[in-house]
Amino acid sequence: MATYTPMIQQYLQVKADYQDAFLFFRLGDFYEMFFDDALKASVELEITLTSREGGGEERIPMCGVPYHSASQYIERLIEKGYKVAICEQTEDPKQAKGVVKREVVQLITPGAMMEGRGLSEKENNYIATFSIFDQESFGFGYSDLTTGESKVTLLEGDTELLLNEIALSGAKEIVISATTPESLQNKIRERFGGTLSFEEKEEISGSYQHLLNKLNDPKLSTTIARLFNYLYRTQNRSLDHLQIVAPYEIQQFMKIDYYSKRNLELTETIRSKGKKGSLLWLLDETKTAMGGRLLKQWIDRPLIQKKDIVRRQSLVEAFLTHYFERQEIREKLTEVYDLERLAGRVAFGNVNARDLIQLKRSLQQIPALKETISQLYHDEAERLAERLDPCEEIVDLLERAIVDTPPLSIKDGNLIRDGYHEELDKYRDASRNGKTWIAQLEKEEREKTGIKSLKVGYNRVFGYYIEVTRANLHLLKEGQYERKQTLTNAERFITPALKEKEALILQAEEKSVELEYDLFTEVREYVKEYIPRLQELAKTVSKIDVLQCFATVSEERHYVKPSFSNERVILLKDGRHPVVEKVMKAQEYVPNDCYMDREREILLITGPNMSGKSTYMRQVALMAILAQIGCFVPASEATLPIFDQVFTRIGAADDLISGQSTFMVEMLEANNAISNATENSLILFDEIGRGTSTYDGMALAQAIIEYIHDHIGAKTLFSTHYHELTILENELKQLKNVHVSAVEQNGKVVFLHKIKEGAADKSYGIHVAQLANLPSSLIERANEILHNFENQEAEEVEQPASTQLSLFEEPVVKEKPLLSSKEKRALERIKEIDILEMTPMHAMNTLYELHKALKNS
Template sequence: MVKPADTPMMVQYHDIKAQYPDAFVFYRLGDFYELFEEDAIQGAKLLELTLTARNKNSDNPVPMAGIPHHAAQNYIDILVDQGHKVAIVEQMEEATAAKGMVKRDVVQLITPGTKLSGRAGSDKQNNYLAAVLPDGKSWAMAYIDLSTGELKVTTSRQFNDVIDELRSLEVKEVVLRQNDSETTKQQLAAQLGESGLVISMQADVATTATISFLTQNLTRELEVAVTAMLLGYIFDTQRRNLDHIVPAASYERLAYLKFNQDTRINLDLVENTRTKKRAGSLLGLIDATNTAMGGRLLKQWLLKPLRVQADIEARLDLVAAFQADFFTRGALQDHLKSVYDLERLAARAAMGTMNARELVQLKRSLRAIPDMKATLASASGRLPVAGQQLDDMVDLATLIDDAIVDEPPISVREGDIIKPGFDEKIDAYRQVLTDNQQWLAQLETDERAATGIGSLKVGYNKNFGYFIEVTKANIGKLAENRYERLQTLTNAERFVTPELKAHERLIIEAQAKRTEREYDLFVTVREHVKAEISRVQTLAQHVARLDVVSSLADVADNHRFVRPVFTNTNRIAITQGRHPVVESLLSAGEFVANDVMLDEKTTMQLITGPNMAGKSTYMRELALIVILAQMGSFVPAQAAELPIFDQIFTRIGANDDMAMGQSTFMVEMAEANHALQEATAHSLVLFDELGRGTATYDGMALAQAIIEFLDAHVHAKTLFSTHYHELTALADHHPQITNVHVGAVEADDGQLHFLHQIQSGPADKSYGIHVAALAGLPDELITNATQILAQLESQNARVATPESVQSEPTGLAEQVALFDVTTTDENTQKLLAQLDGFDILNMTPVEAMNALNELKQLRK
């Protein structure tokens, strides 16, 4: 708000700040960007700046902090990485031409979703900005990476799918429509918790020719609207040319193998859950790409595996071709190392931010393409066809090579960019400068001879121009009035002559004209690149694909992966399958491989065995093999025969969500419910120790009910790991369920040895006390636990089967008699009577939870 005592400059600042209240305003004053008032106070803390004040002696000094303009990018990156926005305010006219206050305006709003520069090592990461728009029945979401121009849009019936897609893409900022933003904002905040997502608002957007062009391929009205809203926000904030944005492409989530963020985390797909780093993840293992765009494409393939077999086989064919031709693969990868980030170079050309060094990077990248084509042309099979798709763009590479020096400076406005011989005018200016430099050298020689002063020199100073310098010890040797005094130094005097001034004007004029001419020609070359953006982007896509498939061939060779076989039968037959990440962390030969066999008639394996024996590893390795196979990669096994899955659901690990008020068990039940509601007969379900987060009766009842629900209604391929050994009896009554266990051997001395081998049939016991002993618990405690276990086992607890429920009317409560229950007291009789009335086999998990809660209240 404008204050009565505001100066014209502060009035201007407040007007701009009012338009961008949620951004730090970087206000340009000379060679500095200044922050004022609350921006200065907060900015000083976040950026570790010195907080000063404007008008210090006034009654109301204005807090102020400054940043040198040449170092501003580092400070901007710090703020934006922390989720803030930065509005850049520049002078819009020269101070000498201004009448009154110099006009200033925001030239760019930098936000987490529109940030183009990244921290070191982030070149293989996309930075997505998204927009979300509801219509009452569905949700449309569009997203863009401004640094590459990639623009995509999708529609979901469920809001949770939108949230999951945002998480999968690691979106930094979401744009909402201003009119209905409050409700949506609350939903987003509730779902995303403390993920740091920045939410921005956008008013209705008028249709323009550019928006029409970029939405031309969209057929759904809601998708057109959300894409237009996203583009409107970008055009409003960036205020520069964005010709590199490609027309929006619509996609369906179910066109890909679908899995949610919980599954990505459970499987350590892109980062290690414990360390939050790439190392120790599947992506970290399989990323052998040589280009930034290849690395980004590989991650997209990993997070969106395919479901169309023909498309999967096309990728596998290329991987197989490269695997079979080691020398072609190696030669291609050597050439790929010379290729820079073509997608982002094209974007910088479009936005007018490409410098001369980046032009040279583009030239070097294009110079590698003919060699890549020649390498692929000499190969056999599918590789020559892949090489023919590459556009070497010789015309553009030649132009850049002819015009730009091989080692240009960073600045594009200080000359020394254009090669000699490219432009006659520049060459003429250079000759003038050369001649004048020679003249200056000759002047120095002549003046030394004329004055007898051997130390006399001709020099240049940015503030005073060219001069003749004589030390004070030699001043007496100068003839009176020989030179015109220019500057006095401590130990010398500087002079000029009319002739030197005349040559200075010639030099400065030639230098200025040369620099201006060089910049104009540089811009002309950059405009040629801009005109070929679509060709560069297409080339980038082909190069990235070759980079990914050749790197996957490397991974297949280095880690002994094999080509998967897809069948129309609902059969899984994996021979000697391995968890690739775990195997990579162990010594050679230490990892124990396992077969995974589920024939057409078997939908579920119940997996029992001791903790730490490898049940979770076995389950995860199947999911990773499926994902690798459907993304078009070879897989870690001796052989792998698979159906094509539509979705993967996992419940692995003990996770809570306190920010959302959800305990471990509640998260467990929510994830289980998600699978039960969404899975189909073509899905893969992995449940690890389901039901362990509550009391024994509750957990076992729920686990059995979930198993039988999956068997009766879903028919998905399921791996169900459990410590409830009583559940293994279900295999006797459900033909589609089979028991397997992880082998362990108890030595004569009582020590437990894990075999890490999956074997048929149920485990004989859990070995939990043995694992506790391995963890180092006191001997007295272990002895006591062993005695208690023997007492409990003597009571012969067993699972409720349909037959036992029908033949023994006392029901589940008697079947799971882990403790002696006196059934003569009135409360227990009431509890058992109510329990007998529950239709357990037809209860949903939530109904079972409610029923158990009723029993708990009754017991009190």
């Protein structure tokens, strides 16, 4: 340190506390970076790398960005997952003795940012945390700094349950203890790629003690305290907009694990990772950013309490049956800005005058919105209307104080209305009158001198002046003006009267700007007192927005209100996949019925590829989710049970990062379902067992079906190409075969996309290959090979029964036994095993061993 200059020493001292962040070190009009930060930032930001002498033997790498445009560079770094520490001068350079004092005033991170491109207006920007209490007990909490919302829960289970909650939160940053096992840290990085930050302090501070009032468990308090300690430590400013922490239990909502959420494409599609094509994309007819965020939260966590679901349905129905009132509500909502984030910016201190005008205009819509809601003549709607607080005091203040079209900057004046403050009006009058006097002076001096080009001008360096071109200098009398500045083609002068007026004008303008800033901060502090009321208003407006959204979609797409069965009955008439139906546009979507009751717990679905098996299964799950978030569903009639969980195994992809094959991923997801499902769950399994050999896959598929049938009893849709499994309908009384119909016309297959009772008779695989335009010679050869296989199979079936061996019957032989002694012992051992008493994975492994033994024999 001693070898460096005092300024570089100061930089290194600050940097020592922010090793995991880029340090933006303020030097004059630039934020500078040095050493490794400079080397890395020059690459990430594509800016010029330079160097400077730092007092040591070698030159120090250096790069920088202008402070007035720093935000765009900061946003680029945050989008890449980095952190940025803003180090400002906290001392007047004129009064500094030695190096100007500098301190980090804010740490900007992916999970702790208040503005910028990284914030999606219809998506929360969560920062999360968790605490480990033992191997199967965790505290998990998250907060959105932009809105002040915070939630926390206790999780009883393995780390997969914790990882699932992290995934559902979509957190951009996770705050943990340094003692968190490295294996768990690596899992989080691999799965989610979020930024990991560290905070050890779990003590509850007095500054936010009141935020924990609803928490009655010290585990919840210490979990969320870690997050609050991190936020207060890194932000260095008021966080008065943080709301009281809301505890929740995952059992209060339908459980949809990360894989099922992905497979069903609830909020983003699998391929593009974008919103378009997802259920959220279909439903989002919200008119406010707040409503858009709430809609996503409802989709992520559907309800399971019937009374809560019915209450939402009832409100949707009220909006649906009042078309004109709904249209008026939608128009008013269009004029409402993001009240949640505006309140956050007020507390954070980065709100500007234009933000306050947006707040005023939003609040001005509330009285009319309140009146229209009350015209729905519905008890629940009336209660919503009563909670619409117009905050007239804020509207009145902002109307009197802030001009309608203020500038972006709050430090350059022209923010405050005339008549709002007497002293400000005096300064303005002095400034305006002074400028009028100067205009009059220019006119008078032109007349006195006869110089028509004479002008009275102003610049910041020299102030006001009288300018005369060189060609006209001879027209001036000796000593008429006092010389001030000489230019190439002109001379500038001053007079005692102009100098006196200049002092009055500049003093008035300077004091005016200073006073305007002070008045603006007073207005901001006044609005700050209303943050709790604004946040409550935002919640009510958000709810109204989502409910009208459900009504709008339901009306436009001809959805019906579902009823709920206590007898676990699924009755869907003319059901459609909501997203596929919308994407098809003018094409006709083929609707399908679905009926399941206690005698039809499992539907075994067969049919060719591309015929619609996966679409059929998905539409049942999506209708269940739509129903339990309170929306209507795409059918002509709908009755559903209330599901506690939805599990899916649809499609497959290798997980290369963790070294898991397609088949392993499939087995893990299958195990997750059969280990956690209850009789009140919904399971969708698509082509289980296709990732391994035919006999292995078929054995696993059958064992899984039997296990679900005998041990779980969950409503299950199981699609398969193993037509041999359709015989299970004769053995499992609660399983029924259905198939997607197809017909052949002129040697080509036509998919009817219609679900019918019974099993499919063919798979039409070669026909699908033909539709994909594979070479005709290849198709002909495939048909030839298929014909040979079918003939061979028929010959094997026709063998005399006497040549068939019973599974465990030792054959009678004269010369050489068919089974070795080792194989005999294996079969004897298998006879003693009771598969139904095993865990699912143990049963699968045992069946695999049985298959190998039989294959060897």
